[in-house]
Structures are given as C-alpha cells and as structure tokens.
Amino acid sequence: MSPLVDTFLEIGLMNKLTQIRKGATLVHLINDPSLAKTFNSEQAIDLLSGIASIQPILLAVAYSGKVENKPTGDSLLSVGAVASRLDCDPDWVYRNTDKLPFTRRLSSKQLRFSEKGLEKYIRNLPR
DSSP states (O other), X not given: OOHHHHHHHHTTXXXXXXTSBTTBOXXXXXXXXXXXGGOOHHHHHHHHHHHHHHHHHHHHHHXXXXXXXXXXXXXXXXXXXXXXXXXXXXXXXXXXXXXXXXXXXXXXXXXXXXXXXXXXXXXXXXO
C-alpha cells in the first residue's frame, strides 16, 4: 500500500469516505463527478468535511516532490558570459536570443542562458 493510503487508513478517512454513499467511493466521484448529484445534503457535508481534512495531506505530498526543490546542477549565465564562451559579440547574442535554444527569459527585459544548454549547443556545433 502507498504511504498516502496508509495515512488515510490511519486517520480513518478512507472508511468514512467510502461509506458516504453505499457503492460510491472518492475514486468513483473523481471518475464520474455527476455521482455527487445523487447525494443528499448530509452526505454532501460529510464528503466535503472528509475532503477538507485530507487536502493538507495531499498538498504536502504533492509539493514534497516539486521539481524546483531538486537541484539541477544548471546555472544561468549572462549575455556577456555566453558571448565570451561563443567567442562572439554580445550584440550577436542579443540579436539571436530567439534562435538560441538555451535562452531563458526571466522577464520581458531580463535574459539569462542555461549553462548546460549552452554546453550542449557548443557540442553540437558543426566543426
């Protein structure tokens, strides 16, 4: 069993959610939201309460593995650094930013370039 299901069972929510309406589980509702129309008011309140109590757990699980938290080992370079590595004029870099696959636009007026992307670009240049 997954840790998330273990957590649900531990706090008793899985049973409560599956008993809200005989035969309808949370998975069934996710797959067919129209089933919610068959609930009475009390069942709907119970379901909403159950969902509200598991939402923080789901958010914690979802954001614990965010890609942004994992170091990629990539650095962002300035126009000057890219021009130096390509042995070209910074103006050339500016003129060709839309064609360079390693360009990263941080905002409408701020450019940076992926160091790993630049290295790959240099490796693939015709010799």
